[in-house]
Amino acid sequence: MKKIEAIIKPFKLEDVKEALSEAGITGMTVTDVKGYGRQQGHSELYRGAEYVVDFLAKIKLELIVNEDQVEDCLNLITQAAKTGKIGDGKIFVSSIDEVIRIRTGETGSEAI
Numbered sequence: 351m352k353k354i355e356a357i358i359k360p361f362k363l364e365d366v367k368e369a370l371s372e373a374g375i376t377g378m379t380v381t382d383v384k385g386y387g388r389q390q391g392h393s394e395l396y397r398g399a400e401y402v403v404d405f406l407a408k409i410k411l412e413l414i415v416n417e418d419q420v421e422d423c424l425n426l427i428t429q430a431a432k433t434g435k436i437g438d439g440k441i442f443v444s445s446i447d448e449v450i451r452i453r454t455g456e457t458g459s460e461a462i
Contacts, residue, residue: 369426
């Protein structure tokens, strides 16, 4: 099993969610986060005063999938979240040793 964490632009959430749902991939955790990468934030004007916005609003998706679903998930997220502009985000993949469904006690792939 693998954990996929994707940091994407907020307005791309529905596109990613629909792409994953159409592929039969269900279950994800979504968190509002702030951060920056290479774009290093930006400057804005408010009532004539310039100020720097260091941390930009992003969405963090977390999914646990079976090994055979990883490539499909990565491709779907990449295609659905891509705008072609700086700040599109990143995807991280890590190994998961165990999953336990609290309600039933199921473990492993059955618990996903």
